[in-house]
Structures are given as structure tokens and as C-alpha cells.
Amino acid sequence: MVNQKPFHKTHIFLSLLVFTNVALLVTSKSTIEPCANSDSCNALLGYTVYTELKVSEVASLFQIDPIALLTANAIDISYPDVENHILPSQLFLKIPIVCSCVDGIRKSVSTHYKTRPSDTLASIADSIYSGLVSADQIREANSISDPSVLDVGQTLVVPLPCTCFNGTDNSLPAIYLSYVVTPVDTLAWIAARYSTTLSDLMNVNAMGSTAIKASDILAIPLPACASNFPRYAADYGLIVPNGSYAITASHCLQCSCGPGNLNLYCQPASLAVSCSSMQCRNSNLMVGNVTVQQSGGGCNVTSCNYGGFVNGSIITTLSTSLQPRCPGAQKFPPLIAPPTSVIRDTTFAPSPAPQSDGAGGTGAPKSSSSVPSTTSMLPGLAPIGGPAGSASGSASDACSLINPLANFPTAVLLLLYVKFMMAIL
Incomplete structure (x- = not known):
């Protein structure tokens, strides 16, 4: 009889360790x-519509106002029956x-989902x-003790990621x-798409390298116009991303941000029906009105x-200032x-990797090109290596749940595992 080497508990432990590292x-x-x-603070989620849905259906998934969804994406709300407009899949x-503080970290817990017959936790999440x-x-x-058993009509809390960082980026x-992150994304492409820099993204997300992979969730700072309302105001902390709008004061006012500056500008909304007075005291000016008078x-x-x-009342303030020159019309x-x-946004899309033409050279990219390297750079952007420096403001407090073996090749671990198993059998 052939003697076999005993399979000790140590072997089992090492096997589990290797598989755990591969899983990580x-x-x-x-x-x-x-x-x-x-x-709490206002924040944004980047969401891809999974099938054709009405505007109101998407809003219902997150328990938000459909008008707030439209204005956040600079979609014209004056279109007839816009809340029932059908949005295309993959939009x-x-x-x-609203981003809150829950169990010591920032997250949103205001979203609830009612399960349907075909739902699983994986399908709901992914x-x-x-x-x-x-x-x-x-x-x-x-x-949930048994995720394979979901009751139809069960209401689930859906915790969603968000960050505040004091509502600032680089002050x-x-x-x-x-x-x-999607399979074709690179950090350079994301930075270019959202008009920021690689170093800023790395600092905000506490990244030691530019490596990212599909399903990672990044915090991306977007320039915005901040309000200065008192704490007792219902819309205290209102902040509007550059290039978009927000509806406030019970749909009576529309506030916009940009282009050209980060000064919040509010005026009566097209939806305004029954609103309190919008006129400034001791003046015939309404909210959003500006008068100029040239002087010496x-x-x-x-x-x-x-x-x-x-x-329930709209607070107005009348301000007067002397400026070097008169401002132009509001944009x-x-x-x-x-x-x-x-x-498809191809302006900053990653270039497909060239493939061999069979003669030792590289031919034109084919439609089935491989996913670009996550360390590629846009022209004119120098690669960044090593740990990111501390971010300005409170962004330096970020923690990135980064796998410590993320840069260790999977093939090496598998090879070591095979050799180990051959040695003990």
C-alpha cells in the first residue's frame, strides 16, 4: 500500500488562506x-436605469421628488406630463x-424597497x-437570516453610499x-469626465494608486453653489451642482448654479402656483430681480x-453694492x-487596446477589444505614483476599503496553491 502524507489541520488552514486571498x-x-x-448633507448617487422606467418610477425607487430628479439632471420640467416620461434603459x-451619519459612517438609509415575486437580494442590489x-x-x-427566503411585499431598508466632507473640496x-466603476473605466477617464484631477480623486478616496476595478464605488467631488440659509430654514444646507438646478420652497423657487461662476441664483419656478410673497421689503423687486445704475x-x-x-414663508433679502462695472445678464x-x-459619451472614452494583426504588429482596434489598463493616462496628464497626499479640508478623513492584495496577481496565488497541494498529496 502506498503511504500517503497526512492532511493536517495546517494544510486545511493554508488552503483556506489561499482561497480567501483569491476571493479578496x-x-x-x-x-x-x-x-x-x-x-446630514445633500449628496448624489450615480445610477444606471436597469430597464425602461417612468421618471416617477425611478424617483419612487429612492423615495425622492420626481421634480428633484429632473432638475438634478438639468432636464426641462416644462414638458407636458414629464413625470410620466419613460426613461430608456442604461441611462x-x-x-x-440626503446623506446621514449612521453607526459612525456616512450613508443614506431613507430608501426602502418592497420585494416582488422574482426578487433576490442579489438582483435587488446588482x-x-x-x-x-x-x-x-x-x-x-x-x-435577514436566510437570504434565499424573501417574502413577497416585504419592505427592505436599502443602505446607500454617500459622503459629505463638509460640503467642500479644496476649500x-x-x-x-x-x-x-464600470469595466471600461479608468481613473483618468473619470477625472476628465467630471472635470477634476487624478490627484484630487486619489486624495478624496484615500487611494495609493490609480488602480480601480468594476464595482468599486468612488466619491467624486462636483463643484457646486452653496446656500447660506439659517439653520431653522426648511431648506438649510441647499447645495446645487454646477450646471444643474434645484426646486425649493414648496416648488415655488428654482435655484441654479453656473455657468461661469459658483453663485447660487434663485428665481420663481415655472411650477409656482400658491406661494407666499416673493417681493423684497421696501422695494418693488421680486426674488431674482436685479437693477443696475452706472455712476462715476x-x-x-x-x-x-x-x-x-x-x-411656509419665503424669506427675502435686499442687497445693494457698488461694483467696478455692471454685471451682464444672468446666464x-x-x-x-x-x-x-x-x-454614449465618447468624448473622454478610453481607447481600446490595439490587437495583433498576426504579423507581429498591431492592427486597428477590433470591436471585441480588451478592457483598457486602469493605469493608462490621458494625454497631458502625468502618471501619479505612490501614496496620495493629504486632501484639503475634511476629505483627508476618508477611509478607502481597499483590498491589501489588490495588486497581487491572481495567477501567482493559484500557482502557489497548486504546487502546495502537489507537495502534500
Whole structure:
């Protein structure tokens, strides 16, 4: 009889260790922000519509106002029956949410989902909420002991990622977008798409390298216009991303940000029906009105500004200033029609990797090109190596759930495992 080497507990432990390390390689990472108080902020989710849905259906998934969804994406709300407009599958949207402090970290827990007959935790997480949450996170948030058994009509809390970082980035107003990385993304492409830099993204997300992979969730700072409303105002903390709008004061006012500056500008909304007075005291000016008068010393500018929504009343403030020259007409971010199809953004799309033409050279890229390297750079952007420096403001407090073996090749681990098993058998 052939003697066999005993399979000790040590062997079992080492086998589990190798498989655990391999599993970690495919685990996604997410940026979290520690917190220690009960305050909240406005934030955004990057969401991809999983099937054709009405505007109101998408809004219902996140329990938000359909009008808030439209204005956050600069979609014209004056279209007839716009809330019932059908959005195409795979459309990318920014979802406005409230980011709270829960169990010591920033997250949104205001979203609830009612299960349907065909639902599983995986389908809810990966498809319906487009990877913004994992099946395990839903299971833990709802204390589900057996994830294979879901009652139809069961209401689940869906914890969603978000960050605040004091509403600033490099000491300027910002709102943070939680973005799910896709298989073709590179950090350079994401930075270019959202008009930021590689170093800023790395600092905000506490990254030691530019390596990212599909399903990672990054916090992306977007320039924004911040309000200065009193704490007792219903819309305290209102912040509007550059190039978009927000509806406030019970749909009576529309506030916009940009282009050209980061000064919040509010005026009566087209939806306004029954609203309190919008006129500034001791003036015939309404919210959003500006008068200018040229003088020898410069330009006298008088404006009626919005100051918050308090106890159902619109607060207005009249301001007068002397400026070197008179300002031009107010500019507004461009509005788009409700989308009916998905237009692929190829402006900053990663270039496909060249493939061999069979003669030792590289031919034209083929339609089935491989996913670009996550360390490739856009022209004119120098590669960044080594640990990221500390971020300005509170972004340096970010923690990135990064797998410590993320840069260790899977093949090496598998090879070591095979050799180990051959040695003990």
C-alpha cells in the first residue's frame, strides 16, 4: 500500500488562506467617511436605469421628488406630463439624496424597497440599484437570516453610499457623487469626465494608486453653489451642482448654479402656483430681480435674493453694492429634453487596446477589444505614483476599503496553491 502524507489541520488552514486571498482580489472597494454627529448633507448617487422606467418610477425607487430628479439632471420640467416620461434603459442619472451619519459612517438609509415575486437580494442590489449596494449589506441592514427566503411585499431598508466632507473640496463648495466603476473605466477617464484631477480623486478616496476595478464605488467631488440659509430654514444646507438646478420652497423657487461662476441664483419656478410673497421689503423687486445704475464711482447693483424657506414663508433679502462695472445678464445652465435614448459619451472614452494583426504588429482596434489598463493616462496628464497626499479640508478623513492584495496577481496565488497541494498529496 502506498503511504500517503497526512492532511493536517495546517494544510486545511493554508488552503483556506489561499482561497480567501483569491476571493479578496475580486472584492470591490468603497470610500467611506467616518462621522460622529447627527448632521446630514445633500449628496448624489450615480445610477444606471436597469430597464425602461417612468421618471416617477425611478424617483419612487429612492423615495425622492420626481421634480428633484429632473432638475438634478438639468432636464426641462416644462414638458407636458414629464413625470410620466419613460426613461430608456442604461441611462445614467444623478440621484439627489440626503446623506446621514449612521453607526459612525456616512450613508443614506431613507430608501426602502418592497420585494416582488422574482426578487433576490442579489438582483435587488446588482440590477435594480445598479451595484450601489451589495446583497450582504441589504441582508445585514434588515437582519435577514436566510437570504434565499424573501417574502413577497416585504419592505427592505436599502443602505446607500454617500459622503459629505463638509460640503467642500479644496476649500471650495462641492457636492459628492457616489460613482460605481464600470469595466471600461479608468481613473483618468473619470477625472476628465467630471472635470477634476487624478490627484484630487486619489486624495478624496484615500487611494495609493490609480488602480480601480468594476464595482468599486468612488466619491467624486462636483463643484457646486452653496446656500447660506439659517439653520431653522426648511431648506438649510441647499447645495446645487454646477450646471444643474434645484426646486425649493414648496416648488415655488428654482435655484441654479453656473455657468461661469459658483453663485447660487434663485428665481420663481415655472411650477409656482400658491406661494407666499416673493417681493423684497421696501422695494418693488421680486426674488431674482436685479437693477443696475452706472455712476462715476462704478455701478450700483441692487438685487432681491432668496434667504430660505421658514414656516411656509419665503424669506427675502435686499442687497445693494457698488461694483467696478455692471454685471451682464444672468446666464443659466442649458436644459435638455427628457431623454428618449442613451447617447454614449465618447468624448473622454478610453481607447481600446490595439490587437495583433498576426504579423507581429498591431492592427486597428477590433470591436471585441480588451478592457483598457486602469493605469493608462490621458494625454497631458502625468502618471501619479505612490501614496496620495493629504486632501484639503475634511476629505483627508476618508477611509478607502481597499483590498491589501489588490495588486497581487491572481495567477501567482493559484500557482502557489497548486504546487502546495502537489507537495502534500
